[in-house]
Amino acid sequence: MADVITVPQARPVQPALRFLRVIPGVLLLATVGYAGKLLEQNVGAYAKAHHWTFPNIEYVLWAIVLGLLISNTVGVPEIFRTGVATYEFWLKAGIVLLGARFLLGDILKLGGVSLVLVAIEIAGSLAFMTFLGRVFKLKPKLTTLLAVGSAVCGVSAIIATKGAIEADDEDSSFSIAAILALGALALFTFPLIGHALHLTDRAYGLWAGLGVDNTAEATAAGALYSDAAGKLAVLVKSTRNAMIGFVVLAYAIYWASKGQAQAVGNKAAFLWQKFPKFVLGFLLISMLATYHFFSKDQIGALANLSRWAFLLTFAGVGLRTNFGEMRKQGLRPFAVGAIGEVVIAGFTLALVYGASKIFGW
Amino acid sequence: MSEEAAGAKTGSRWKLSLDTWAVLVAFLFALLVRAGVFKRVPW
Numbered sequence: 001m002a003d004v005i006t007v008p009q010a011r012p013v014q015p016a017l018r019f020l021r022v023i024p025g026v027l028l029l030a031t032v033g034y035a036g037k038l039l040e041q042n043v044g045a046y047a048k049a050h051h052w053t054f055p056n057i058e059y060v061l062w063a064i065v066l067g068l069l070i071s072n073t074v075g076v077p078e079i080f081r082t083g084v085a086t087y088e089f090w091l092k093a094g095i096v097l098l099g100a101r102f103l104l105g106d107i108l109k110l111g112g113v114s115l116v117l118v119a120i121e122i123a124g125s126l127a128f129m130t131f132l133g134r135v136f137k138l139k140p141k142l143t144t145l146l147a148v149g150s151a152v153c154g155v156s157a158i159i160a161t162k163g164a165i166e167a168d169d170e171d172s173s174f175s176i177a178a179i180l181a182l183g184a185l186a187l188f189t190f191p192l193i194g195h196a197l198h199l200t201d202r203a204y205g206l207w208a209g210l211g212v213d214n215t216a217e218a219t220a221a222g223a224l225y226s227d228a229a230g231k232l233a234v235l236v237k238s239t240r241n242a243m244i245g246f247v248v249l250a251y252a253i254y255w256a257s258k259g260q261a262q263a264v265g266n267k268a269a270f271l272w273q274k275f276p277k278f279v280l281g282f283l284l285i286s287m288l289a290t291y292h293f294f295s296k297d298q299i300g301a302l303a304n305l306s307r308w309a310f311l312l313t314f315a316g317v318g319l320r321t322n323f324g325e326m327r328k329q330g331l332r333p334f335a336v337g338a339i340g341e342v343v344i345a346g347f348t349l350a351l352v353y354g355a356s357k358i359f360g361w
Numbered sequence: 362m363s364e365e366a367a368g369a370k371t372g373s374r375w376k377l378s379l380d381t382w383a384v385l386v387a388f389l390f391a392l393l394v395r396a397g398v399f400k401r402v403p404w
Contacts, residue, residue, distance in 0.1 A: 285391060
């Protein structure tokens with residue numbers, strides 16, 4: 001957690017040494033993730049054998065809960081932290097490989113619908129978070145970071161915006177802590193609300209992709225509901241991620257016009273630099289699968305590789321979430337984030353209901 | 362993305378972002394599956 005909130009100063013390290021430093025943490029991710037998978041298989045079977053009534057808890061939740069337990073009790077020792085931070089790498093590799101399970105036509109169809117909903121979500125979220133920041137008298141750049149984190153893609157968006165608008169380290173730490181804490185809450189509340197409202201896999205996947213900020217949490221919140229919902233949540237979240245460059249560019253131009261950030265020179269280069277490349281990888285793999293570059297068995301193998309990558313991601317989500325560290329960041333940004341997230345969750349749920357009525361989902 | 366920004370600041374032209382590495386590794390695995398190196402991936 002600490003190395004997520006307070007970004008460590010980069011020291012020149014040999015590539016071989018850097019590789020060695022990630023090994024302990026990656027092994028920890030694999031151990032926690034695999035323990036989650038074993039618990040899913042064995043706890044259910046044990047309960048059934050003993051005639052207990054026990055809900056079927058998926059490996060996703062076990063891996064996150066085990067990670068949370070470690071992080072919030074004994075903590076994650078320094079030696080593991082660099083490797084645990086690779087969970088984002090596994091997430092992105094997993095999303096690219098997941099592309100093999102989508103036909104390009106489906107992506108264009110669903111992506112078209114989600115693009116419209118994403119545009120409405122981003123505009124509504126940015127406007128509401130900016131309004132809340134003013135009501136709570138937060139610093140303008142802190143408000144910008146919270147707005148971008150809530151509207152687009154969580155931590156990645158905050159880090160990208162921080163550089164572009166020259167925000168303080170303290171502001172970005174506040175925003176990241178708020179977004180991570182709220183993402184952890186969303187992980188548990190979204191599936192409960194989805195089940196309570198009897199949402200279909202499609203409606204829930206769309207909602208999780210639109211309403212949960214961080215890509216890792218959106219993927220996990222979707223997978224906690226069902227495999228189909230998880231797939232759709234990743235697609236919608238990737239559409240949101242693809243918007244990051246445009247939103248950051250708009251804020252960079254705004255703050256530069258106020259003389260509080262450097263002017264953006266080459267806008268096309270800026271957009272390319274901020275564009276999440278894994279979205280392109282996802283589309284390319286999907287295109288290859290659509291045109292039968294892979295056999296059916298090979299697509300199954302790629303889907304399983306994607307599941308293994310997500311297994312490490314879900315363990316990482318738990319391991320990097322430390323509630324004690326989050327509490328230290330202060331209450332006001334968290335309160336703004338929490339109010340914003342509740343309103344955005346309600347707003348996106350209404351959008352999904354509207355889309356369900358229109359498209360008959 | 363943060364790595365990309367850092368790369369741009371330090372002028373390290375050839376430093377790849379986390380995103381790009383993830384895409385390259387995913388494609389490497391996809392090619393290995395396509396080439397039949399990994400015939401079956403258990404889950």
